Amino acid sequence: MSAKTINIKLKVWRQKDANSKGGFEDYQLENISTASSFLEMMDVLNEKLVNENKEPVAFDHDCREGICGMCSMFINGRAHGPDTLVTTCQLHMRTFKDGETIVIEPWRTGGFPVIKDLMVDRTAYEKIMQAGGFVSVNTGGVPDANAIPIPKHDADEAMDAASCIGCGACVATCKNSSAMLFVAAKVSQLALLPQGRVEASKRAKNMVAVMDELGFGNCSNTGACEMECPKGISLAHIARLNREFLSANIKG
Amino acid sequence: MTKLNSKIPEGKLKDKWSNYKAHQNLVNPANKRKIDIIVVGTGLAGGAAAASLAELGFKVKNFCYQDSPRRAHSIAAQGGINAAKNYPNDGDTVYRLFYDTIKGGDYRSREANVYRLAEVSNSIIDQGVAQGIPFAREYGGLLANRSFGGALVSRTFYARGQTGQQLLLGAYSALSRQIGLGNVTMYSRTELMDIVIVDGKARGIVTRNLITGKIESHFGHAVVLATGGYGNTFFLSTNAMGSNGSAAWKAYKKGAFFANPSFVQIHPTAIPQHGEFQSKLTLMSESLRNDGRIWVPKKLEDAKAIREGKLKPEDLPDEDRDFYLERRYPAFGNLVPRDVAARAAKERTDKGYGIENNPTKEGVFLDFKYAIERLGKDAIEEKYGNLFQMYEKITADDPYKTPMKIFPAIHYTMGGIWVDYELQTTVPGLFVAGEANFSDHGANRLGASALMQGLADGYFVLPYTIQNYLAYEIGTERMNPAEHEEFKKAEKDVEALIDKLMSIKGTKSVDYFHKKLGKVMWNNVGMERNEKGLKEAIEKIQEIKKEFWSDLKIPGEKNSLNVELEKANRVADFIEIGELMARDALNRDESCGGHFRSEHITEDGEAKRNDKDFMYVAAWEYKGENEEPVLHKEPLSYEEIEVKTRNYKTA
Numbered sequence: 082m083s084a085k086t087i088n089i090k091l092k093v094w095r096q097k098d099a100n101s102k103g104g105f106e107d108y109q110l111e112n113i114s115t116a117s118s119f120l121e122m123m124d125v126l127n128e129k130l131v132n133e134n135k136e137p138v139a140f141d142h143d144c145r146e147g148i149c150g151m152c153s154m155f156i157n158g159r160a161h162g163p164d165t166l167v168t169t170c171q172l173h174m175r176t177f178k179d180g181e182t183i184v185i186e187p188w189r190t191g192g193f194p195v196i197k198d199l200m201v202d203r204t205a206y207e208k209i210m211q212a213g214g215f216v217s218v219n220t221g222g223v224p225d226a227n228a229i230p231i232p233k234h235d236a237d238e239a240m241d242a243a244s245c246i247g248c249g250a251c252v253a254t255c256k257n258s259s260a261m262l263f264v265a266a267k268v269s270q271l272a273l274l275p276q277g278r279v280e281a282s283k284r285a286k287n288m289v290a291v292m293d294e295l296g297f298g299n300c301s302n303t304g305a306c307e308m309e310c311p312k313g314i315s316l317a318h319i320a321r322l323n324r325e326f327l328s329a330n331i332k333g
Numbered sequence: 334m335t336k337l338n339s340k341i342p343e344g345k346l347k348d349k350w351s352n353y354k355a356h357q358n359l360v361n362p363a364n365k366r367k368i369d370i371i372v373v374g375t376g377l378a379g380g381a382a383a384a385s386l387a388e389l390g391f392k393v394k395n396f397c398y399q400d401s402p403r404r405a406h407s408i409a410a411q412g413g414i415n416a417a418k419n420y421p422n423d424g425d426t427v428y429r430l431f432y433d434t435i436k437g438g439d440y441r442s443r444e445a446n447v448y449r450l451a452e453v454s455n456s457i458i459d460q461g462v463a464q465g466i467p468f469a470r471e472y473g474g475l476l477a478n479r480s481f482g483g484a485l486v487s488r489t490f491y492a493r494g495q496t497g498q499q500l501l502l503g504a505y506s507a508l509s510r511q512i513g514l515g516n517v518t519m520y521s522r523t524e525l526m527d528i529v530i531v532d533g534k535a536r537g538i539v540t541r542n543l544i545t546g547k548i549e550s551h552f553g554h555a556v557v558l559a560t561g562g563y564g565n566t567f568f569l570s571t572n573a574m575g576s577n578g579s580a581a582w583k584a585y586k587k588g589a590f591f592a593n594p595s596f597v598q599i600h601p602t603a604i605p606q607h608g609e610f611q612s613k614l615t616l617m618s619e620s621l622r623n624d625g626r627i628w629v630p631k632k633l634e635d636a637k638a639i640r641e642g643k644l645k646p647e648d649l650p651d652e653d654r655d656f657y658l659e660r661r662y663p664a665f666g667n668l669v670p671r672d673v674a675a676r677a678a679k680e681r682t683d684k685g686y687g688i689e690n691n692p693t694k695e696g697v698f699l700d701f702k703y704a705i706e707r708l709g710k711d712a713i714e715e716k717y718g719n720l721f722q723m724y725e726k727i728t729a730d731d732p733y734k735t736p737m738k739i740f741p742a743i744h745y746t747m748g749g750i751w752v753d754y755e756l757q758t759t760v761p762g763l764f765v766a767g768e769a770n771f772s773d774h775g776a777n778r779l780g781a782s783a784l785m786q787g788l789a790d791g792y793f794v795l796p797y798t799i800q801n802y803l804a805y806e807i808g809t810e811r812m813n814p815a816e817h818e819e820f821k822k823a824e825k826d827v828e829a830l831i832d833k834l835m836s837i838k839g840t841k842s843v844d845y846f847h848k849k850l851g852k853v854m855w856n857n858v859g860m861e862r863n864e865k866g867l868k869e870a871i872e873k874i875q876e877i878k879k880e881f882w883s884d885l886k887i888p889g890e891k892n893s894l895n896v897e898l899e900k901a902n903r904v905a906d907f908i909e910i911g912e913l914m915a916r917d918a919l920n921r922d923e924s925c926g927g928h929f930r931s932e933h934i935t936e937d938g939e940a941k942r943n944d945k946d947f948m949y950v951a952a953w954e955y956k957g958e959n960e961e962p963v964l965h966k967e968p969l970s971y972e973e974i975e976v977k978t979r980n981y982k983t984a
């Protein structure tokens with residue numbers, strides 16, 4: 082894993098705030114270590130800008146280990162960049178070639194308006210969760226954890242769905258700006274477990290209703306979201322969501 | 334002269350919490366609606382507290398700096414959460430979990446708090462399952478357990494390598510439900526800037542909206558801080574980029590005592606640093622020590638050859654490998670507590686056996702070859718797949734084929750704001766929960782116990798104890814900050830601080846100062862400390878502070894999104910926290926747990942405690958800018974436990 086250094090050109094989307102018109106700015110960086118992460122490369126750019134008395138590029142990030150879901154860059158036309166099954170913060174510079182031009186944009190979808198530069202507003206996801214992304218239990222007064230055995234297979238599948246980090250790459254990738262994969266991950270996780278089963282169809286109905294209300298598009302099964310999801314959330318969960326949704330409508 | 338009253342309830346240790354609950358004051362349901370509670374933080378502690386308090390009927394205002402409460406750094410916890418369920422029938426009890434925690438903390442934590450923690454641990458797992466958390470299960474459908482360091486039983490529950498994520502999403506789901514119901518008002522992308530005290534009681538906070546830069550005030554009948562740890566004082570750590578000590582520090586400056594600031598945990602298994610551009614360190618969960626064996630080469634020349642890439646570690650025969658933890662600690666082997674494992678790695682690399690080709694030649698191996706031979710690759714993949722994937726993405730090495738390289742990293746702060754049994758600080762009405770308080774882990778925290786503590790505080794302790802305070806506040810009318818002198822003054826002070834930072838207009842970026850501070854902290858206040866180094870650290874930190882306030886550069890404006898300004902506010906506080914940490918480490922002239930003073934070592938190189946002079950909590954009181962803080966001591970006494978020298982060589 083010996084580290085080399087490369088020189089790169091960047092085309093970065095700069096936008097002052099939600100109401101301003103944005104545009105690309107070009108930057109040149111030299112001697113970037115291939116062992117550094119993509120965001121460490123962005124740190125180098127920002128340090129350079131600060132030293133030149135210019136405003137650094139605003140971008141979302143926090144854990145830098147692929148789990149908080151905060152980082153969100155559209156790199157060379159792909160959500161979270163060219164590598165698969167990684168978030169932007171886990172992308173490493175060894176994925177790029179010396180002399181390469183890298184285009185960096187924010188998520189572009191009506192559901193997530195730009196706040197500044199590469200930062201977007203994902204409050205819509207919060208609203209969807211508040212509509213039903215939970216089991217309605219209060220703290221305390223619940224049965225012993227081992228009171229209901231759950232088949233390992235179901236628990237594992239629920240865990241697959243529960244891995245969603247709420248990053249929004251699926252929406253940013255979808256040509257219809259659909260949030261189906263995100264919603265399906267939660268609905269499916271809870272529908273697979275006896276604790277969540279009780280409210281499963283009501284949950285599907287409520288979450289989908291808010292998703293529609295917020296202007297996210299319909300799912301036309303192109304599967305692009307699954308390809309770009311950093312956590313490999315499977316399209317099969319959308320099928321399960323549809324089943325729950327249908328049964329909610331039958332029940333009325 | 335001490336002002337500290339820990340308010341430990343009467344009675345036998347095992348009855349204290351039940352007695353407390355039986356006799357405490359409660360707020361009646363009709364009055365709860367009239368009471369506002371501010372909760373800063375949405376991690377396990379804050380998220381659980383905000384949701385639970387809202388369920389009880391209080392009106393809650395909840396704050397976090399991220400764009401969503403779901404992104405608090407609790408999300409990154411990998412390995413697991415402890416509970417005394419004894420499902421594996423291997424001899425666990427509440428007492429044993431309590432005992433292990435006190436011993437692991439090297440007899441520097443408060444007995445009554447720790448017992449309560451062990452007592453409520455089981456309810457956390459029940460709660461999580463009820464919320465739909467997909468914990469790992471056995472084929473029979475019951476919950477699975479694994480082992481963590483410092484314990485001889487398997488009591489750790491987990492959800493693959495993403496336990497913190499799943500527990501946090503559980504708390505977040507409960508919180509989302511309460512937000513939807515209108516019982517919690519959520520303020521995301523909002524940073525706490527100060528705490529407002531009215532007539533000696535905490536009554537609210539001043540915040541900065543991180544998008545608009547707007548300074549605002551919020552009233553609460555009580556204020557809860559659950560803002561996490563201050564490990565980022567070291568610049569490089571396993572914490573998130575935004576993790577900070579500022580909320581705790583502002584509380585300290587408003588009269589809350591800061592306890593044991595020097596107690597920092599250095600985690601033995603993080604990916605080694607590989608360059609100056611590095612922004613953070615990535616943890617490899619302690620759970621890996623269940624199946625991985627830690628070693629370095631026995632011969633110096635092999636270590637050198639490995640560093641230089643001339644020898645592949647997988648080609649070194651077993652007899653040339655030094656499994657130094659198994660050699661030194663036969664009873665616990667690779668599962669010794671973190672402080673012991675971290676120092677043992679440093680001992681080897683200091684002697685030249687380090688294997689990583691970085692400037693410091695640090696790094697040891699964590700090898701899964703033996704577990705793969707014993708259990709098969711699939712079993713290992715099932716348990717640790719996501720961690721292995723993360724490791725490969727970062728290093729480009731495949732840990733199924735070649736041993737992982739690891740080294741200790743700053744991970745967790747046991748120290749924090751001093752709280753009594755009720756989690757109340759020395760400022761009435763100000764409560765602190767989770768990693769931000771000092772309460773349960775003494776001088777060293779056992780693995781899988783922080784998640785337990787955060788959730789215990791948030792779900793099962795604070796919702797009770799805060800009512801014992803609020804019961805006397807039902808007559809207090811809601812205040813309107815716009816009409817209140819104390820709020821207006823606090824807002825003005827915050828504006829002045831921001832203006833001061835913006836007007837320095839020097840030449841150096843915030844990161845320059847943060848990195849400089851981090852180096853001093855790591856070298857002098859890190860894994861090994863001594864009097865000379867600590868005194869030097871205090872001087873150097875004071876110099877950094879001067880330079881910071883005269884040569885800092887922040888581009889952009891204050892009234893808009895300005896990341897450099899956010900960082901500057903945090904780093905200004907880290908500099909001061911760093912100094913207090915060094916002071917505390919200097920005062921504690923003994924070794925205990927993670928606090929290792931090279932002047933106090935046993936013959937075989939272990940930490941040598943001095944119970945006669947230092948069996949106390951060191952709680953520091955702020956006395957003003959450029960004044961020396963005053964030390965208050967809370968003596969520790971152990972009724973149910975015999976205080977011994979920690980020994981992980983024999984069980």
Ligand SMILES: Cc1cc2nc3c(=O)[nH]c(=O)nc-3n(C[C@H](O)[C@H](O)[C@H](O)COP(=O)(O)OP(=O)(O)OC[C@H]3O[C@@H](n4cnc5c(N)ncnc54)[C@H](O)[C@@H]3O)c2cc1C
Pocket residue numbers: 373374375376377378379396397398399402404405406407408409410411412413414496497523524525526559560561562571572573576577579580616618744745766767768769780781782783784785787
């Ligand atoms: C990589 C990693 C792995 C870990 N693994 C484990 C494990 O396996 N088992 C275990 O038991 N423990 C583990 N820990 C420790 C454990 O995760 C933490 O101690 C615990 O989650 C802290 O929870 P908390 O609620 O106190 O704080 P956090 O989760 O850090 O939450 C802090 C909250 O406060 C808010 N906040 C902070 N400052 C401000 C401010 N100034 N203004 C407004 N809001 C603010 C943040 O937005 C956030 O919502 C791990 C820690 C790390 C870093």
Ligand code: SF4
Pocket residue numbers: 244245246247248249250251252262263266309310311312313314
């Ligand atoms: S489904 Fe995947 S892409 Fe969509 S928000 Fe979740 S983790 Fe991100």
Ligand code: FES
Pocket residue numbers: 141142143144145146147148149150151152168169170171
């Ligand atoms: S910064 Fe947390 S997932 Fe990328």
